[in-house]
Amino acid sequence: MKRINTTDAVGHVLCHDITRIVKDVVKDTAFRKGHVVTEEDIPVLLSLGKDHLYIWEKDENTLHENEAAEILRQVCQNEHMTASPVKEGKIELSAQCDGLFQIDTGRLNAINEIDEIMIASRHTNTAVKKGDKLLGTRVIPLVIGKEKLEQVRQAAGEEPLARLVPFKKWKAGIVTTGSEVFYGRIQDTFTPVIVEKLAAFGIEVCTHITVNDDKEKITASILSCREQGADMIVCTGGMSVDPDDLTPGAIRDTGARIVTYGAPVLPGAMFLLGYFEDGTPVMGLPGCVMYAKATIFDLVLPRIAAGVPVTKKELAHLGNGGLCLGCEVCHYPNCGFGKGV
Numbered sequence: 653m654k655r656i657n658t659t660d661a662v663g664h665v666l667c668h669d670i671t672r673i674v675k676d677v678v679k680d681t682a683f684r685k686g687h688v689v690t691e692e693d694i695p696v697l698l699s700l701g702k703d704h705l706y707i708w709e710k711d712e713n714t715l716h717e718n719e720a721a722e723i724l725r726q727v728c729q730n731e732h733m734t735a736s737p738v739k740e741g742k743i744e745l746s747a748q749c750d751g752l753f754q755i756d757t758g759r760l761n762a763i764n765e766i767d768e769i770m771i772a773s774r775h776t777n778t779a780v781k782k783g784d785k786l787l788g789t790r791v792i793p794l795v796i797g798k799e800k801l802e803q804v805r806q807a808a809g810e811e812p813l814a815r816l817v818p819f820k821k822w823k824a825g826i827v828t829t830g831s832e833v834f835y836g837r838i839q840d841t842f843t844p845v846i847v848e849k850l851a852a853f854g855i856e857v858c859t860h861i862t863v864n865d866d867k868e869k870i871t872a873s874i875l876s877c878r879e880q881g882a883d884m885i886v887c888t889g890g891m892s893v894d895p896d897d898l899t900p901g902a903i904r905d906t907g908a909r910i911v912t913y914g915a916p917v918l919p920g921a922m923f924l925l926g927y928f929e930d931g932t933p934v935m936g937l938p939g940c941v942m943y944a945k946a947t948i949f950d951l952v953l954p955r956i957a958a959g960v961p962v963t964k965k966e967l968a969h970l971g972n973g974g975l976c977l978g979c980e981v982c983h984y985p986n987c988g989f990g991k992g993v
């Protein structure tokens with residue numbers, strides 16, 4: 653790359669884009685990389701504050717920012733993602749479908765620790781809609797040494813950094829527990845909340861069973877949901893540690909492997925997650941899910957809806973950012989709840 657006076661640039665090829673910004677009016681590229689400067693361009697370039705220009709002097713050890721951005725795209729992009737055209741050395745990836753966005757934060761951090769390189773993404777394990785922006789990449793300088801991009805490839809490894817897992821068209825079974833609901837003493841206000849949250853991910857309810865406080869009957873109801881083709885099972889009620897709260901024990905009696913009973917999230921500490929041998933998830937939801945705007949269920953459901961197994965370690969790590977502040981106007985998921993570093 654060579655720096656020359658703009659007044660001497662006629663006939664030379666620009667090696668970088670030149671942006672024109674007018675506050676509240678326009679932000680666009682006035683001249684793009686590869687443009688051959690003409691006599692008529694000189695006054696325009698000077699009006700943009702460009703007294704000097706950089707023309708391309710490529711050698712075998714350097715890459716232009718656009719070429720480097722393409723390499724960064726390659727290490728990030730996976731299926732179900734669309735790449736934007738490169739512009740000013742930047743490429744963005746967007747979602748081709750609704751799904752769960754995940755990114756390997758360890759490898760992401762390793763790449764961003766390399767000088768003059770940057771990849772900025774959404775938080776991992778974020779639910780996204782078709783067309784949503786997922787991440788952006790670019791290098792900082794106009795030209796960069798090839799060895800830096802080789803470091804990027806080594807840090808990235810063989811697998812793409814990010815992935816988008818489409819949500820599954822699943823069917824859910826709901827088991828509502830509690831004698832007060834079973835005998836009609838109070839209205840069931842929990843199930844409509846669950847149905848609405850499931851519908852947001854395209855999950856239909858195939859069966860709903862209401863049962864009184866009988867441990868054996870709760871267990872039988874959960875197993876009945878499986879027999880009726882439920883891909884996931886949600887149990888409401890009876891999730892505290894009171895002696896007459898029987899749902900956790902009833903879930904254990906189904907033979908499901910319990911991942912956790914309890915999570916470092918408020919609201920939602922009394923959450924239970926288990927899996928049957930075939931991978932069918934079963935959840936016990938604490939009462940807060942019925943009335944709180946955002947809870948543990950909102951953090952876990954996107955992963956369940958994508959068919960991505962949730963581990964005890966992942967749940968344990970939700971503590972950093974796991975405290976909902978209960979804002980008067982809820983902005984979830986556009987807030988820090990559940991988004992630990």
